[in-house]
Amino acid sequence: MRLGGRERHIIRNAAEEVFGSEARVLLFGSRVDDARRGGDIDLLILLDDSSDNADMMTLGEKRVRYLVMLEKAIGEQKIDLITALPGDDRAIVAIAVATGVEL
Template sequence: MRLSDYEKSVIFKAITAEDANAKVFLFGSRADNNARGGDIDLLVLSQHFDKQKLRAARWRILEQLGEQKIDII
């Protein structure tokens, strides 16, 4: 996994601030230690995570990590 502990913490806190029971999975090139570059691809499993909560979580992540390409599905 090519995320620092800080990045993982920011992502987890941003998602769980919107739904404490959400499960977050990293996939794509950032999940592969041998890959280079790439955006942050996240899969969020939640029964309560709607588009508004997705936008709020993305904003929290960008505030902490700076401008990055982040895909949340």
């Protein structure tokens, strides 16, 4: 995994603060492969189905808040963020779950 311990800690803690303690964070894509170079940080946040997370407006605001927190803490990075509620059947979610590493 090409993500330092400090970054992993920041990513996990920010997710817990913004999305709640039940949120799970997975890193997927090129940063999981130690043999590759460069690449953006691809994150999947698996959410519980609480009313806060199910409200799309609130969820959009949380996503922005989370990305701003990460930028302030680890600097400007290209971060692709996907959030998924239980039962989300998008292909990208299935790929991230199958190939990702939980932080």
